[in-house]
Ligand SMILES: Nc1ncnc2c1ncn2[C@@H]1O[C@H](COP(=O)(O)OP(=O)(O)O)[C@@H](O)[C@H]1O
């Protein structure tokens with residue numbers, strides 16, 4: 001064991017940067033912050049301003065969220081030049097995320113050249129998926145030679161809420177079938193079987209799956225050449241439209257922020273009403289898919305910005321699942337704050353709200369790696 005370490009955790013999402021400085025192993029938070037609605041060209045300044053604001057704290061270690069780790073990284077790793085090169089190579093699979101994550105790593109390395117940096121990958125938790133979940137029905141050599149497969153994302157969040165669900169249900173996670181719904185700006189659902197990711201809604205890139213803030217989720221790929229023709233653009237331009245101008249933003253024409261879309265819907269704005277309906281219907285359908293995949297379920301978890309805070313979405317998603325023993329307590333659902341059971345006492349399936357905490361998992365992984373490093377270098 002080694003002494004106390006101050007671990008800075010940097011969690012860059014597609015629209016936000018969250019950071020926390022922990023004293024480990026006590027998990028005491030020394031500083032934290034959350035910058036929202038950040039545009040791509042603002043990340044570098046945002047990250048520099050975070051380091052600047054923390055300059056009076058001693059920092060021993062930095063943990064970085066990295067969205068795409070491919071098949072190379074099944075767990076968190078210490079960052080060296082080879083790891084950085086691999087993260088750079090994987091940017092083509094996560095163009096909204098990996099370049100930003102690399103920027104964070106490079107800034108940290110320039111400010112603290114002697115400190116250890118750790119990468120915590122969104123994809124790592126999903127490496128347990130079987131081929132029946134991760135393969136696309138394409139020529140098999142595309143997988144073997146080029147790594148074209150489903151990777152899945154938000155793994156650190158799904159892993160955290162799985163652990164908390166086990167504690168709340170007072171059952172070992174190895175006995176539980178869970179459906180974890182991470183509903184933020186990015187949205188993904190994971191079928192968790194006996195402590196491992198078994199299937200998940202995102203794909204080779206974080207564009208696939210459900211309707212998101214600005215991302216389309218699954219569409220018929222035959223639409224892409226048609227978009228190219230309509231917009232007089234190339235494939236990159238069409239994918240940009242699917243990544244940045246679709247989802248809630250595209251359908252409503254109002255915003256990628258669900259709060260704004262719902263406010264407009266309440267005023268009677270038709271496209272905003274449609275956006276909300278499509279958004280929740282697709283989550284509902286995916287729960288059906290994973291009920292089949294898991295042969296029933298013990299718990300359903302709602303997490304991330306929308307999942308934690310939006311009772312209307314949770315109610316719309318759960319309505320019509322009563323046949324499967326999923327009975328929401330509407331009153332409790334509307335009034336809950338923080339961690340809560342929102343199903344009725346006689347609901348066979350427990351429905352839970354669990355605020356995610358990717359940062360504590362990241363800090364713990366980084367601290368553990370630093371202990372291993374210390375042990376092996378003494
Ligand atoms: N307090 C809140 N009440 C209702 N909705 C919220 C709240 N906070 C965040 N959201 C919603 O969560 C979404 C952003 O999710 P978040 O998990 O913060 O984003 P990111 O995926 O960038 O980490 C937005 O659509 C926003 O409307």
Ligand SMILES: CC(=O)OP(=O)(O)O
Nearest residue numbers: 013014153185186206
């Ligand atoms: C992978 C992903 O979609 O992340 P975020 O929700 O932070 O955009």
Ligand SMILES: [Mg+2]
Nearest residue numbers: 013184185186
């Ligand atoms: Mg997020």
